[in-house]
Amino acid sequence: MPAFTLYGALGSTNTDRIRLTLAEGGFTDYELVHVNLQKGEQKSEGNKKRHPWGKVPAITFSDEFTLYESRPICKYLAKKYSFPLLPPDSDVKATALFDQAQSVEMLYFAEPAGRIEFEKFVKRFMGLPPNDAVITDALRSVEMFFDVAGRLLQQKDYMSGNDFTLVDIYYIPLIQRLFECGYGEIITSREAVSAWWDRCVNRPAIQRMLAADKVAMTAAGRQD
Numbered sequence: 001m002p003a004f005t006l007y008g009a010l011g012s013t014n015t016d017r018i019r020l021t022l023a024e025g026g027f028t029d030y031e032l033v034h035v036n037l038q039k040g041e042q043k044s045e046g047n048k049k050r051h052p053w054g055k056v057p058a059i060t061f062s063d064e065f066t067l068y069e070s071r072p073i074c075k076y077l078a079k080k081y082s083f084p085l086l087p088p089d090s091d092v093k094a095t096a097l098f099d100q101a102q103s104v105e106m107l108y109f110a111e112p113a114g115r116i117e118f119e120k121f122v123k124r125f126m127g128l129p130p131n132d133a134v135i136t137d138a139l140r141s142v143e144m145f146f147d148v149a150g151r152l153l154q155q156k157d158y159m160s161g162n163d164f165t166l167v168d169i170y171y172i173p174l175i176q177r178l179f180e181c182g183y184g185e186i187i188t189s190r191e192a193v194s195a196w197w198d199r200c201v202n203r204p205a206i207q208r209m210l211a212a213d214k215v216a217m218t219a220a221g222r223q224d
């Protein structure tokens with residue numbers, strides 16, 4: 001019996017944040033159950049027992065312990081299975097810097113990048129046209145975000161310091177989506193940001209997962 005079940009969806013950036021964490025930790029003893037977002041399965045009573053807001057991802061253990069929200073799930077799994085992706089609790093300053101970097105990613109980056117993903121990617125599956133004004137505004141915010149992040153990355157290798165941590169993983173799915181939507185230049189045109197991105201995606205476990213997902217997404221697209 002697998003250690004736990006991850007309820008997620010194909011192409012869900014929030015699910016992929018957790019899968020990348022598990023891949024980087026070398027952990028495979030889990031079951032991935034796909035919730036079909038296009039069919040609205042996330043709003044079923046069964047899924048709402050796991051995620052009261054009717055979303056994915058969520059994880060459940062055989063003792064019924066359940067968690068939703070991708071970042072707390074990543075953090076819990078990294079602690080439970082001792083993935084070397086967090087500063088030690090005893091290092092109070094490094095932990096505070098990690099928390100700071102986590103807040104920055106979620107509030108200053110993921111918010112506008114998520115709007116771009118919704119307009120350019122999710123709406124396509126809903127058969128709705130993108131709102132160009134929303135995209136323009138969100139792109140400006142993401143550009144400004146990386147102007148600042150780029151300056152900081154001239155002084156350190158990763159988002160929360162000189163070690164690769166969960167925070168770097170948190171960025172990967174939405175940056176991948178920016179590339180897929182044709183906005184990769186936001187990353188590649190900024191030297192320090194581009195070097196950081198290369199350091200992240202060239203990690204063997206991450207490279208393997210992204211390559212396998214590309215094949216799976218292409219195959220899923222062909223079945224549509």
Ligand SMILES: N[C@@H](CCC(=O)N[C@@H](CS)C(=O)NCC(=O)O)C(=O)O
Nearest residue numbers: 012013014042055056057069070071
């Ligand atoms: N803050 C949540 C976001 C969860 C979320 O928005 N999930 C999307 C999929 S990536 C979803 O379930 N969308 C379907 C819906 O909202 O009905 C997290 O980090 O897990």
